[in-house]
Amino acid sequence: MTIAVYPGSFDPITLGHVDIITRASQMFEQVIMAVVKNPGKQPNIPINEREEQVRQSVKHLSNVSVQAFEGLTVDLAKAHNAKVIIRGLRAVSDFEYEFAMSQMNKRLSPSVETIFMMAGLEYQFLSSSMTNEVAKLGGNIHGLVPEHVGRYLVARRAEGAQAS
Numbered sequence: 001m002t003i004a005v006y007p008g009s010f011d012p013i014t015l016g017h018v019d020i021i022t023r024a025s026q027m028f029e030q031v032i033m034a035v036v037k038n039p040g041k042q043p044n045i046p047i048n049e050r051e052e053q054v055r056q057s058v059k060h061l062s063n064v065s066v067q068a069f070e071g072l073t074v075d076l077a078k079a080h081n082a083k084v085i086i087r088g089l090r091a092v093s094d095f096e097y098e099f100a101m102s103q104m105n106k107r108l109s110p111s112v113e114t115i116f117m118m119a120g121l122e123y124q125f126l127s128s129s130m131t132n133e134v135a136k137l138g139g140n141i142h143g144l145v146p147e148h149v150g151r152y153l154v155a156r157r158a159e160g161a162q163a164s
């Protein structure tokens with residue numbers, strides 16, 4: 001059985017990520033989405049909420065499971081006997097970072113292969129960070145994130161406005 005891990009901050013999960021996991025779920029028997037707890041940057045959305053949002057977004061994909069995770073992706077892969085790490089690639093912007101990380105992961109665990117999937121054309125310029133910025137400033141994020149995530153971000157902005 002070919003098991004793959006798809007790690008990311010998913011802060012928040014966008015329709016670009018959903019596109020990748022949907023396509024990956026058709027290629028592998030089982031895919032584990034690992035929601036990384038402590039990305040280098042300060043997360044916008046708390047880990048338990050990010051995990052729940054990812055779970056909600058992929059609940060229709062029966063061979064995809066979701067877990068929050070802290071540590072090395074290759075260790076998670078080994079623990080689940082996964083041979084593949086999936087990463088998404090957007091035009092130009094992701095290449096250098098993703099290339100370096102895949103080399104490091106290869107060094108850490110030569111038996112785990114990183115596979116890159118090209119982002120869908122309509123999601124090439126979609127990022128979690130830009131979505132957060134637009135949501136905070138009250139812009140329209142429809143069509144960028146799953147609807148429940150959109151509602152969450154709008155509600156958070158309203159709460160923030162009330163608090164200030």
Ligand code: ADP
Pocket residue numbers: 007008009010011014015016017020036039086087088089090094118119120123124125126127128
């Ligand atoms: P990280 O913080 O680990 O880079 P992200 O949550 O930003 O995690 O992204 C997880 C993976 O999904 C990365 O491989 C990233 O390049 C990819 N990705 C990010 N945005 C998109 C998008 N719009 N379409 C497809 N893949 C994407």
